[in-house]
Amino acid sequence: MTTPVARSSNSGLAIAGLVLGIVGLVLAFFIPIIGLILGIVGLVLALVARNRGAGSRGVLLGGIIISAIAIVAAIANWIIGAMIVANSM
16 A cells, blocks of 8 residues: 655745735835845745745745735835925924
């Protein structure tokens, strides 16, 4: 009798991209530089996972979309913060 071998799931990159995108989106409103960095890393991880064919389609798309939104939100918040500081002087 042979025992079935468990296949290792390679979806760690996709999940990491999704989690970093979510955390980056939250931090984009409080600490934009950290949100921007996490959004970029999350986007890169999700794209690498997509190229390797790892993870489910929903997790991959979620990671890519949320990371991109985190990047845009961080940049927008950074610009708005700079405008507020410049106008208050």
